[in-house]
Structures are given as C-alpha cells and as structure tokens.
Amino acid sequence: MKAIQLTAPRTLSVVETAQPEPGPGEVLVRVGLLGLCNTDLGFFDGSSNYLRDKLKSYPFVLGHEWIGTVVGTGPGTDPGLLGRRVSSHNFRACGRCAHCRAGRIRSCPDRSEIGVLGPQPGAGAQLITVPADVLTRIPDTLSDAAGALLEPTAAAAHAVDRLGVVPSDRVAVLGAGTLGLAAAQITRATGADTVVVDPQPSARALAAELGLRAQAAPAEADAEGFDAVIEASGNEAAVRAAVRMVASGGRIAQLGTPHHPVDGFDAAALVIRDATLHGVLSGIGYWERLVGLVESGAVNLDALVDQVFPLDEVDAAFARLADGSRSRPKVLVRIDPALGTLGPT
Known part of the structure; x- marks a missing residue:
C-alpha cells in the first residue's frame, strides 16, 4: 500500500509499505480523506515541540485526522462493521494505569497517538488498523469532508x-x-x-x-x-x-x-x-454530540475546507497549509479517490 512518510524536515514522499492486518478487536480501514493541521505542519517543517522534546522522531507516517471505510475485521470484531464509513480518536491507552481504570484515557502516561505520539504509524496511508471500540460511525447525512474534521473539532x-x-x-x-x-x-x-x-x-x-x-x-x-x-x-x-x-x-x-x-x-x-x-486536550467523549450538531445544521464543517489535494500532490498540500493567505483553514488529502462525497474542493 501507499503511505505518506516524513524522513526529515521538509522531506516527505509517498512510499510503498506493507499492508497491516487487523488483530483481535480491530478493524482494517481504507482511508478516504486525511486532514492536515498545524501539528502536521510542525512535523513537516521541523518546528514541532514533539520533535524538540524527542517524543517523536523521523522517519514516520504522519496523519491523525481521517475518515475511511471498514474493509476487514479481526478476530472477535463485529463483521457488521464491514462497509461502514467511520472515523475515530487517535489515543491508544495502556488500559491498566489508574487514569485508564478511571476512564481518563487522555491522561494515560503510557498512551500513544497515531501519527503524533509514539511509534504507531499515522493515518496518512491507504490502510490502517483501528480498535473497533474507538470507532464512530459516520451517518449518511455527513459529507466525507465533515467526517474528516470531527477529530479536531470534537476538542x-x-x-x-x-x-x-x-x-x-x-x-x-x-x-x-x-x-x-x-x-x-x-x-x-x-x-x-x-x-x-x-x-x-x-x-x-x-x-x-x-x-x-x-x-x-x-x-x-x-x-x-x-x-x-x-x-x-x-x-x-x-x-x-x-x-x-x-x-x-x-x-x-x-x-x-x-x-x-x-x-x-x-x-x-x-x-x-x-x-x-x-x-483542554482532545475531544474524546464528545464525538456523538458534535455529529448531532452537524446533522442539525448548527455547525457547518464543510465550510472550513479550503482545498482537497490528491495523494500524489501531498507536497502541494503542505505548501497550501503553510500559506497564510488561505481564506479557509482546512487542507485535506484524498487518499482513496473512490470514497464518496468529498464536500468542497
């Protein structure tokens, strides 16, 4: 499969890498759209505090804002998830510490965050594995663009x-x-x-x-x-x-x-x-409320999208992300050109 890999400041490429396999309780997701934000820009230009504090190091597959379709299920996972449009938060907690036992997974000292913190590759790839219990199903009333924006805006x-x-x-x-x-x-x-x-x-x-x-x-x-x-x-x-x-x-x-x-x-x-x-860290626990606000028309996420770039133009996507003259804040990368309605382009 193809994935977006950063190897050094301002050095990224679309590389071929092995496809992941879903483990117990996991699903395999074909990523449709990837959102880029200032965290990604900091990784791209080398200014990120995660790099400075040695919480992340090159090379790695970036990406933590996404929407996709379930295309495979691991052992113990509901096969009814196949074909569903989904997204999820990106925290992967240890499940054993006092914070996890109290339900405060965003405070887990051993947590990782795909594409941001820890060794797990990010969502800037054609396929990713995701724990089924962190998924949010995206209703048909939401565009793919809006679904890709749920991760940041839930915060x-x-x-x-x-x-x-x-x-x-x-x-x-x-x-x-x-x-x-x-x-x-x-x-x-x-x-x-x-x-x-x-x-x-x-x-x-x-x-x-x-x-x-x-x-x-x-x-x-x-x-x-x-x-x-x-x-x-x-x-x-x-x-x-x-x-x-x-x-x-x-x-x-x-x-x-x-x-x-x-x-x-x-x-x-x-x-x-x-x-x-x-x-305020993350929007874990607030996705369903946000989905309801978007469905009702109270919150318009599609209007925040500036441009959607194809995967082979990811360099141009980062150039656009760094362009302070954008009239709209959000830049997206189309990982899977076959995925549904993309919203603004």
Whole structure:
C-alpha cells in the first residue's frame, strides 16, 4: 500500500509499505480523506515541540485526522462493521494505569497517538488498523469532508462543555481557525452571545459567512467583559488577551497549543478575579454530540475546507497549509479517490 512518510524536515514522499492486518478487536480501514493541521505542519517543517522534546522522531507516517471505510475485521470484531464509513480518536491507552481504570484515557502516561505520539504509524496511508471500540460511525447525512474534521473539532465541543456555557453567557473565541470557528458555532448553538476575535480579514469574513459576529482585536470595553473565553489559536498575544478579557468569576478554556512558554502571562489577574483556567486536550467523549450538531445544521464543517489535494500532490498540500493567505483553514488529502462525497474542493 501507499503511505505518506516524513524522513526529515521538509522531506516527505509517498512510499510503498506493507499492508497491516487487523488483530483481535480491530478493524482494517481504507482511508478516504486525511486532514492536515498545524501539528502536521510542525512535523513537516521541523518546528514541532514533539520533535524538540524527542517524543517523536523521523522517519514516520504522519496523519491523525481521517475518515475511511471498514474493509476487514479481526478476530472477535463485529463483521457488521464491514462497509461502514467511520472515523475515530487517535489515543491508544495502556488500559491498566489508574487514569485508564478511571476512564481518563487522555491522561494515560503510557498512551500513544497515531501519527503524533509514539511509534504507531499515522493515518496518512491507504490502510490502517483501528480498535473497533474507538470507532464512530459516520451517518449518511455527513459529507466525507465533515467526517474528516470531527477529530479536531470534537476538542472544541470539549472546551465548550468544560466551560459550562449557558445562554446567559457572553463568550469570546480567540482565533478563527478550525478550532475557533467550530467552538463559536457550538457556543452559538447554546444560545450564548458569541464574538470571534481574529486579526486576519479572511478569517473574519469566513466567520461572517457562518453567521458569526467577528472583530479584529479586543476592544477596550472588552476588558473583563466575558463570562467565558476560548483561546483557540495558541498565539502568545491571544493567550495573554484571554486573561485580560475574562470577567470576575469567569472561565477560560486554553484550546490552542502554544509551542513554548508565554511571556507576560498574568496569572495574578486570574487569582484576583477568581477566574478558572482549563487546559483542554482532545475531544474524546464528545464525538456523538458534535455529529448531532452537524446533522442539525448548527455547525457547518464543510465550510472550513479550503482545498482537497490528491495523494500524489501531498507536497502541494503542505505548501497550501503553510500559506497564510488561505481564506479557509482546512487542507485535506484524498487518499482513496473512490470514497464518496468529498464536500468542497
């Protein structure tokens, strides 16, 4: 089979590799679409903190956002899964530690994440094996593009849930990328007054297209003005701004990932205002809720897709991912050209 392998910074190729076989409790999935994000870009250009901290090393098959079709089942797996469109989260936990026993698999110290953390190859391949118990079946009402975006955007649903957003809240979402636009649509669906903050005109235009209110920067009147703030960019200035914007007794979700310490982070202001800061990792446990929001029309994921590239143009896909002039945040790679409806192209 073919797979996308990174061997060094800015050095990737589509290689031939052995097909995997599903083990007990696993299924074999033919990958249709692969989503690329800033984590993948960090691996591509060598700037990733996972590389810096020696949590990942070249060479490896990248990819952790995907949708595919079950084409094989291992021992003890329901054969009724054959032919189903599926996706899943990418955490592979040990199942034995105190965190796993308590159901907190995202905190497992021995976990791996396909394509990101640990030795398992990623989903940037024509075939992957997946534990059947982590699969989410994708309903016919969702496009393949929307299905491929569930993995990153489920984290936005997690952030909204952690903040306990209610209709009476005033919510600020910092960053109008994939995570931010998903989070803003979800908070709007709760009935909360929501504003998106992003300095890029194209990002604000997309937010407006989605029916969201957007502005370029926090206004002076926004200081201490929001019950809930979702920082969805990982940008240093936005991380600092989140603290300035949260009201007394308010809540912040740090959904974006800064890749180094943030200078000038005002921890004292959090204490003085009795505010709560949540670090949000992954969307495990929130996929079904997100699927329901997409099915209902409350959340539009298809609108986030900029372009879909064929597998043999993966270099062009990364060039597009690095292009800051994109009007939409998401770049996809078509691994299997026969897989269903792809959404925007």
